[in-house]
Amino acid sequence: MAFVVLPEAPLGPWLAVLRGQIDKAPGFFNARPVIVDFAHLSPGTEGVATLLTDIEALGITVIDVENIGEIPCAAPFRRHLLGGRPTGAVEIKPTVRPTPEAAGAAADAPAAGSLPVEPGATPGLIVEDHVRSGQSVLFPKGDVTVLGSVSSGAEILAGGSIHIYGALRGRALAGAQGFARARIFCRKLEAELVSIDGFYMTAEDMPAEMRGAAVQISLEGGRITIAHQR
């Protein structure tokens, strides 16, 4: 899910540390949207005006800012929050790979760049079992199919679409590398959060009549749209 980063002055060294982390784990931020929290910065901090562009220059997608107050910093990000409310801090979870197949897939995930091939030709990842709380399945290459349910506190992140044959109670992030035509399907919608191409919707904003239903979720004109499965 989205990381919240908390930059600290001086910004030069802070950016250097961030760059170092990206070098160590290429592709780590790549598939994950980032929220920049300005809480530790002030309008006078050196380099603050270009901070967001500097972060994005490292290949990170910034989706939102928090505590920006009076700080003069242009927001280069194109994505916006549904309803315009800021998100809370999001926990960073360890990656647990539920199946050997998933482990292999995550290991050879592409280091950078957008979805490499057309969706029809992308490889798919099949998770045979439930994805339990605390586990995350990361598959930036293509579609993820889960035969079981996705628990509250679990997350699926796919470059392509996400197909869940059980209940979706956790988080599903489809089209995570910038693929707006990705969709999410599940047999029973009890999700905490769904996201397509960086746009997202939390449980609170989901239409009450869709809860518990078999749904498909898509992005229509920049809005997460939930419809009954036909």
Added chain:
Amino acid sequence: MAKVVVVTSGKGGVGKTTSTAAIGAALAQTGAKVVVVDFDVGLRNLDLVMGAERRVVFDLINVIQGDARLHQALIRDKRLENLSILPASQTRDKDALTTDGVAKVIAELREKFDWVLCDSPAGIERGPAMAMHHADIAIVVTNPEVSSVRDSDRIIGLLDSKTERAQRGERVEKHLLLTRYDPARAARGDMLKVEDVLEILSIPLLGIIPESQEVLKASNVGVPVTLNNPETAPARAYQDAVRRLLGEKLEIVIPQERRSFVDRLFGRRVA
């Protein structure tokens, strides 16, 4: 072949230690050789619930560190001679639980006993990881409330990925034990429904243990509830759980609120 069972939950205070003692005693009553092992280093409890606290000389850490032999640390139960307890250390750090050390102790216990029941500490760190690592079977103890269910779900994920069996590509056999089930609160809708818990966790149900004063009474006198008063509701529920663990197909009855004669009369008149 010996079976290693971990009694685990993620969350604390749900009834793991109570259940380890009750199930251990009930298994021993079938004639099997049983040992209950306390992995809760620093918060040792199982010896109290089993009434063995005044006979502890050596503990699990002493055995792991080579300060004592296994047979010196094992305490035989006063009531059932085929039931033993391996206590935890109250003073040592849980880091003293080394992977190799635990593996050696478990291997030795497998040779001496039919059932090795490991009482796990709460959490998802080293202690619980060590307690579950060698398990063939897991009893996942859960209370019918949201946080307990989520923690159990997390533990099931770890059982499926971090245990020795999982790393060999095999499965740990998992059972759900729903404990501290309060029929009165269930009737008021203050607790998760049994079917909702089962749907979320989707592992087979071993039993439902009602919330009962008898559990406190038994632990205060240091006797597993299944031995202290075998006719009480929680004792019977644990006995049934053990029969299911041994493979018997027993129907599961959801505990109902017991209403007084007057209540029932009144209830019928209104209906």
